[in-house]
Amino acid sequence: MEEPINYILYGGVLATLLVVVVVLLFFRKKIMLFLMINFSDKAVKTTVLEVLEGDTIVVEVPEKGTQQNQSSKTLSVNAENETTWTVRLIGVDTPESRASLYIDEAPFGKEALAYTEERLTKNKDIILLFDEQLFDKFDKHLAYIYFPSGECLNATLLKQGYGWIRNHAFTIKFAKEFEKLQEKARAKQKGIWNMYVTKGILREEYKESEHYQEYKKRIEENQ
Secondary structure, three states, X not given: OOOOOOHXXXXXXXXXXXXXXXXXXXXXXXXXXXXXXXXXXXXEEEEEEEEEEOOEEEEEOOOOOOOOEEOOEEOOOOOOOOOEEEEEEOOEEOOOOOOOOOOOOOOOHHHHHHHHHHHOOOOOEEEEEOOOOOEOOOOOEEEEEEOOOOOEHHHHHHHOOOOEEOOOOOOOOOHHHHHHHHXXXXXXXXXXXXXXXXXXXXXXXXXXXXXXXXXXHHHHHHO
């Protein structure tokens, strides 16, 4: 005679498994971040010192450094006289917030800068995750910026419409995810997508706006 199925026992096991799955899904970003920090040679903890642009920051040299080399360069904390790193956020390009010898200020540049400054206040602890290429052509470190919560700032900038995807200069580990975030922001005309058709090309209707007139006036005054 077959033994009756213990539905209470099986129900309890299924309920436990369901709880475990839910917990893993809820904390998956923190779990992944924990694994990266403790078991990856391409992730380091550091502290924000200054925000230069929406996509560029200055950080303290981390106490724990990776030893990945590229063109005889290293991320070692023992580099002579090295106390800070200038870090360029991988995969995202925000409009310029100020004019330089090479480029003019761009619409929405100051907004992108203000957002990154708000998210990366001075002395804020962050995690840098490096990709295959460690430096850009200006010798800036290339990294994904993570908060202890598991949020990736690079992804958030694209999701909220504070920048475009930049992928021609280096390998992007999360290229497909970034493309989806950008397309969603573009479809909703978030941030820059309310002003730009694509990078560098403004919407004609935006050129009639008060925001654009204020921008033009500011540019003319600074020339």
